[in-house]
Amino acid sequence: MAKQILPDGLWSIIQPLLPPRPAQAQGGGQWRDDRAVLTGILFILRTGMAWQDLPGELGYGSGSTCWRRLRDWQKAGVWDRIHRTLLDRLRAGDRLVLKWAAIDSSSVRALKGGDSRDAIRPIEEKQARSIISWLTDEGYRLRRQSRLRTRMMPRWLWL
Numbered sequence: 001m002a003k004q005i006l007p008d009g010l011w012s013i014i015q016p017l018l019p020p021r022p023a024q025a026q027g028g029g030q031w032r033d034d035r036a037v038l039t040g041i042l043f044i045l046r047t048g049m050a051w052q053d054l055p056g057e058l059g060y061g062s063g064s065t066c067w068r069r070l071r072d073w074q075k076a077g078v079w080d081r082i083h084r085t086l087l088d089r090l091r092a093g094d095r096l097v098l099k100w101a102a103i104d105s106s107s108v109r110a111l112k113g114g115d116s117r118d119a120i121r122p123i124e125e126k127q128a129r130s131i132i133s134w135l136t137d138e139g140y141r142l143r144r145q146s147r148l149r150t151r152m153m154p155r156w157l158w159l
Contacts, residue, residue, distance in 0.1 A: 032061040040066040
């Protein structure tokens, strides 16, 4: 049997943290169960599959339903609550192993290095010539001129 994405024990922790079902507006489709949608979200995040490619046969709802619920739960702060609750439970059971944790500057600002960011210098046109520009008539003229000045250009570009 395949491993469950969302086991019963984890669901019993997460379920009370989810917001109540909103009043259904006129029209629209049938409301999908929160557990099925959360399992669909976890499936998409684990596999890297595109939202619209989520197979309906899995019973998680459509990819757009999962995406909308993910967005709504993010706005409601659900993910932060789940994260804190799970960390607290791990800490209380002495199961939180911080030596496996990793922090990098893409997720946390490095204060020791300063808080100002330098502007990125734009690349000048002459520094950023592509192979396409070298194969045009203008490129041929530039190659002829540069060949007279230097022999640093790779031989395969010499026409």
